[in-house]
Amino acid sequence: MSPPFILPRIGSIHDPIRLAVMISGGGSGLSSLLKFQAKQPCCHKIVLILADSEGAGGLEKGRSSGIESLGISIPTEIPRIERRLAHEEIINRHLISSNIELIVLSGYMRILTPTFVGKWKGRLVNIHPSLLPDFPGAHAHRDVLSSGSSLTGCTVHLVDEGVDTGPILAQREVSVMPDDDVNSLQERVKLVEHVLYPEVIDLLCTGQISL
Numbered sequence: 001m002s003p004p005f006i007l008p009r010i011g012s013i014h015d016p017i018r019l020a021v022m023i024s025g026g027g028s029g030l031s032s033l034l035k036f037q038a039k040q041p042c043c044h045k046i047v048l049i050l051a052d053s054e055g056a057g058g059l060e061k062g063r064s065s066g067i068e069s070l071g072i073s074i075p076t077e078i079p080r081i082e083r084r085l086a087h088e089e090i091i092n093r094h095l096i097s098s099n100i101e102l103i104v105l106s107g108y109m110r111i112l113t114p115t116f117v118g119k120w121k122g123r124l125v126n127i128h129p130s131l132l133p134d135f136p137g138a139h140a141h142r143d144v145l146s147s148g149s150s151l152t153g154c155t156v157h158l159v160d161e162g163v164d165t166g167p168i169l170a171q172r173e174v175s176v177m178p179d180d181d182v183n184s185l186q187e188r189v190k191l192v193e194h195v196l197y198p199e200v201i202d203l204l205c206t207g208q209i210s211l
């Protein structure tokens, strides 16, 4: 039987929920959450940033904000079949030693194993750049454009053992323009993501979301 979703405790300004943000790229979503937290007293704070490579641009954003920011690469020295689990074990050790209470996936491009998800289920959120359940997977914008749809958007969801299948917490729509390409669409959807994701994280950390 798959484990239940256990949501984070309700945070307070004096005892905020300790967040880890996991990234693979430039971290524009990470920046939007940092800005949200800097603007007002919050019931959550980012205390750890993890990337799946030292080359992830977002690590520098974390470091310049004084947040522990680590690039943890897949351990290529061990047999391929064991690598994913070994990588996740290293990640998990950092999460535990930083007393993380909620993991925010923000452009993290690896699929997490059911073993990892099971440990964090309900305390693991993701943002996906489409209106799920439509267009899951790593190429949402490309798939939206080739479908000819005039509407897309973004979805914040809890992560379960599937790919982009967990319970949906919030969605926001974005129009597809006739002259859009993957880049223009991605940039317009990101603008909306950068508002929606911090808002939903805030609701989750203040006990305003239930399943």
Ligand code: GRF
Pocket (backbone or CB within 6 Å): 023, 024, 025, 026, 027, 028, 029, 030, 058, 106, 107, 108, 127, 128, 129, 190, 193
């Ligand atoms: C976002 O579009 C998110 O939906 C997707 O990756 C992008 C994040 O990129 N999964 P960034 O590194 O935060 O700029």
